[in-house]
Amino acid sequence: MDWKRFGFIALIITVLFGVVVVVGQAKQPPLLIITSMLATTIAVATPLTLGALSGVYCERAGVVNIGIEGMMLTAAFFGWLGGIYMFQIYHMDAMVSIVLGVFFAILTGAIMALLHAVLSITFKVDQIIGGTVINILAVGLTGFLNRQLFFGKGSVFGGSVPASPGVLPTIHVPITELFTSICGSSAACLENVQAVNRVFDQKPIAMGAILLVFLSHYVLFNTRWGLRTRAVGEHPKAADTVGINVAKMRYANVLIGGMFAGLAGAYFTIESVPSFEPLLTNGRGFISLAAMIFGNWTPIGAWAAALVFGASQALLINMQIYRDVIPPQWAFLQQSYIVGLTPYILTMFILTGIIGRTTPPAADGVPYEK
Amino acid sequence: MSESPIVLEAKGITKQFPGVLANDNVNFDLRKGEIHALLGENGAGKSTLMNLLYGLHKPDKGEITVNGKNAIIHSPNDSIELGIGMVHQHFMLIPVFSVAENVMLGDEAVKNGSLDRNSVAKKITDISKQYGLDVDPNALVGTLPVGIQQRVEIVKTLYRNAEIVILDEPTAVLTPQEAEDLFRIMRDLTARGVSIIFITHKLKEVLAVADRITVMRAGRVINTVKPSETDSAQLANMMVGRQVILTVDKQDHEAADEILKVEGITVRDQRDLETVHNVSFSVRGGEVLGIAGVQGNGQTELSEALTGLRSPTSGKVTIDGKDLTGKPPRIITEAGLAHIPEDRQRHGLVLSYSIADNMALCDYYHAPFSSRGVLQPKALDENARKLISAFDVRTPSAFVNAGKLSGGNQQKVIVARELSRNVKLVIANQPTRGLDVGSIEYIHSEIIKMRDRGVAVLLISAELDEIMALSDRIAVMYRGQIVAIVEAKKTTREQLGLWMAGAHVQTA
């Protein structure tokens, strides 16, 4: 990540935040708007961050994965479904069902990734085709089961979608408590501290994603595993000649990538909202890939890029809040369809490489033939 | 020498690839502390034998013993375990990794879960000192010159305590002086008890450095001899299976007017690095100008700039008086250029097209091959049939895909297509790389035919012998500059080698 890139990221985020502050200040003080934007940005960037990490693992090992979207979708469905089964059929505790749901999602991601690995590593199918197959299969599978399991003949749920056990709780970081004595009796001080506190009060997957960013960065660049992963993605033959099993390394990394995509899927149906609808991932798997590319295939870079997309989504969400105070000359901001274009246009803009070209791993997408 | 024990022996090795018997009952042995050269043409089966020894392939038949014990080698891990190291012709180095990372890959030093780069760096420094292999452990491999990269490869084998080192065509990318330096390193290694298998197709080198020479041809071992008991002609005969004319039959010829004129061109490569600086020269009709130089000194970018594949950032290129600087390939081709590209599979051919389509690759859009935007299959076939017989392309028919042909025949398809056109200038970049002697001889004679017909020829080659055999004048390229242009008759191999290594660079 060069400074030009970070500068660009900072600039876009500032602009997006600035728009909301300018529009929203009629209703709320800027600090409150900024902290609420930040909190939303971090939360909605979660699946993008995890998706981008998924891409980083796969592609650093030399396997292009455009099936992240499908992996996320399938994982979102089965994680949610698993939770419902645990809760409704096995009558488990809601919290236990939710946590098991997360594991089901991760497992689903891994299984879909295994399919991608078999296709691209063992059978050497064109990796973009393989990923597309995963995406189409995901749409077909979740669409069919979503209908069949709930409304099909002999459904245990008897023709309706049952209530899910709910979503993961927010973890409160006690910053306010820490500052209560420092602020003393100043209400303004306390209010500001509470506003800042909101940024840190995130749900477990969102927080975990950030930890995973730094952990992945360390693993990739400072451990034996990372060195070997990057080697099979740059020059598999060189790795082979020093006794590294290229196929095994690639399989393992694609599976890890699948688990990350699975966790991203869990975000949608277990952390964000407790329901599933067909096609709910809405292209975020693909935007993750753009974040990965813009982040130059590094975890920290990809995270920074994911935050830009998160901010553009936060803009859309916050514009709904300030809908009534949008000044008439900015009326287009009322149109959610138009504001909603931001992440897609940003993705295309970033892929032009105007902000600086990035270099993929040299053997990315190339099946290894001895 | 012959008293030292046998450290490695291969008996009755047979390996079949689809369509090729790559190794046919091959026997080979290596003694401790010797340099045993394995000599043969491209495709003779040398590399296959070494890949079997190194565990990259498995033999169909035969056995391998190391230090007298039966060795089962299924993967490079097994051979590394047995003390075998290999320096591949195409380096197995990762350009974006440091020297230390490349060396330790697969045998990493780890401390508290993290890579221990410092201890590896120290070990590399120790090896460097011991064998006179100077390398900086922290340098990024991609930024190092090829000569140094080769040292990194040797260090890699020594880091793994290799006692048997296989060097596959190690001098292909070196200047004569760098090759001398490599030979010194090889002798240092053998003096310390390392045994070396030296694979090459260059006769002079084996005579200079080997203790024993085994010659292979068409997958079989022809003979094993000592350098003192043989000479170049006999070795060449064994290699090719017939008398080889080591020189090209070339008459003196009067050069005509200037065809290609290059004035001060500067070119940047795709990483935006300036790889050709302010180069000027000209080629006249009826002469061959050879550009000598070690690979990667800007020849690729120079030829790309002359043929329209890349735009020069400054300077001027004219062909027959016409300014063609930065023009696209089609305009330059139409101005009378024939281009035999460096990488025949990447640029020269569409492998899944038929020979007929490939032979019209640059002319498909005009008569007789097409009319009003519609292709004319009859004309394509006729053209192909004519060229296949005129240029002796060995193929069952014109409909066969180019990808199914041997390397020599693929190159003949390109040569046929390019030289059959009515051209003023031929740019041939590494026209014989990787080919068998028969094809090399044929392509050389075709190039000389063009010259005798009054066509200007620019020959770019990393093979100094080829440059010396074909050129009327020779230009030497070093770090993106032409450092010398001389009459071919008035120079020597040694002099050219010095220029190629950057000695006596005159900064005007």
Added chain:
Amino acid sequence: MQSEKQSNSLIKRILQSISDASLVPFLAILTAVIIGGIIIKIVGGDPFLAYKGLIEGSFGSPELGLEKSLKAISETAVWSTPYIFAGLAVALAFKGGLFNIGAEGQLAVGAVFSALIGYALPEWLGFDLPVYIHLPLAIIVGMLMGGVWAGIVGALKAYTGGHEVINTIMMNYIALNTTSFLLNGVMKDRSPTNVIARTPLIAESARMPAIFDGLRVHWGFVLALLVAFFIWWLLNKTTLGFEIRTVGLNPDAAQYAGINVKRTIILTMMLSGMLAGLAGSIEVTGLNYRHELGFSIGYGYDAIAIALLGKSHPLGIVLASFLFAAMRNGATRMQFLTQLPVDLISMIQALILLFVAADAIIRYIYRIKSKGERVVLTRGWGG
């Protein structure tokens, strides 16, 4: 005698090559159908009844009677029309080395513009147009706008290296958002009973006539077959086709051969988008007589599956389109007979695609040796 023998062996060779080319797709379909049957069994359905329903629903049967059977066949042809266009769109891009996942968006754009020309042009002009002007105009405008939509991605690929896979997908979302904006706003059908996001009906003069009275199959189906033939001719018999294929197989060699690679990429993408746009235009002018939001969803993926199943050959695409159309059309009867959801079809289609794309799996299962060369589309992200 001699020539007869030769022509005999030529026919044999052609038959051989057809059977070689169709063997793997056939086995892929067979395998997917078997696995689909197992899935039906698992979820408690009757696979034989389900497949019977599929076939009856798409091609009719003596049981249903002549009228209903003809109707079923007509409906299959109706379904296949946009599939043929969209499948050709993806296939043409494949031939040019490009992966167009954006047929869905291009189709929507084509449909929106055809509908606009169809219902609004007479209003703007203030007089009615004759059908021989209005109808072609509506189709051509839709087709061209589909081409422009895809051409943007082509230009980004050619000049900046922005990868077409992600960009076509982004353009799908942009198309979806923009059409939502238009169909809920300025282009919304203002009739008092309407609550959905759709355009008004197009004028009579912009509608394509049906081929037979009483059946919905329209001349767009015939046009689709003609266009399939045209694309085959374009790709294999013209210099433009030669350029597209050369760029697709080896862009470096294409550049060396003097082909303008950038221009060819943009042109290929535009042609591909025009075909997808046609799919939308024909649906509007021939069938629905309006554009409705969400109608285009799913066509992009189906088109990829069809192009792969048809091995990017126009004839193969026509056949694959029939198959997909038959499944979609027969699904209603299958649901009627077995109460299995229509979505089951998407599952089976995804499985077909899986086995066609991963033909190595099929070759492995049925022990067939590989003859052809592998298609390589992945060229990394750098461009």
